[in-house]
Amino acid sequence: MSESVAAPVVALRDVVKTYDDEGLKVTAINGITMEIPRRRFAMIVGPSGSGKTTLLNLIGCIDKPSTGTIEVAGEAVGRLSDNKITDFRAKNIAFIFQNFSLYPVLSAYENVEYPLLLIGMPAKERRERTMGLLEAVGLADQAKQRPNQLSGGQKQRVAIARALVKHPEIVLADEPTANLDSQTGAQIIELMRKMQHEQEVSFIFASHDPQLISHAEETYIIRDGKLVEHRTETV
């Protein structure tokens, strides 16, 4: 294993995040130190209100910790200016949401292709990458359909393809199965795991559903803003 693969993709040191809720201090993350190894299928699990979304937002550089430090893909992100953070996020991090967040007027193909248009990828390469990912998520035949013509599971497949299209370092998914029935949810988790391996990205998803733990390679259990356990799947 090369050194760069062995280095963690995410490292938090003594991270605290408090919110000011109309004068009341809410501690969402209460002193978390943790490392997530690179190119693993990692899950953050905990009950509602335990701090999962806050943690993903910190890792995704959407929010900053109140105290403590965070390294993402080897970068001490707390030191970056807001402009640099935006560039860093665009280059390294992709998001998958529970409500799919697809563009309703674009077809499945166009939704996946869109991030590549923004970076000016040449047309041939763009088509190959887009179709390759749609095929990999099992949606080649639905390429022309718009989101409202797709099932929930199919919409999440489009969102997975779109998240991976720019070769991000990390994909973050917040409750990606929350709007799916349990069978479709399990299929989507398995697809994410397959895509994580094939595309060699680091994949971190948050869920309140402990039944999904069996799918994860790394599991971080959080409660009341604290890390209570880290389990690693032995290969």
Ligand SMILES: Nc1ncnc2c1ncn2[C@@H]1O[C@H](COP(=O)(O)OP(=O)(O)OP(=O)(O)O)[C@@H](O)[C@H]1O
């Ligand atoms: N913007 C905010 N302002 C004030 N309090 C907040 C804010 N965001 C989150 N919190 C509080 O921080 C705590 C952690 O919230 P968070 O959304 O991270 O938990 P969660 O585990 O993702 O919950 P859920 O599974 O219900 O989405 C909760 O007590 C929540 O009420």
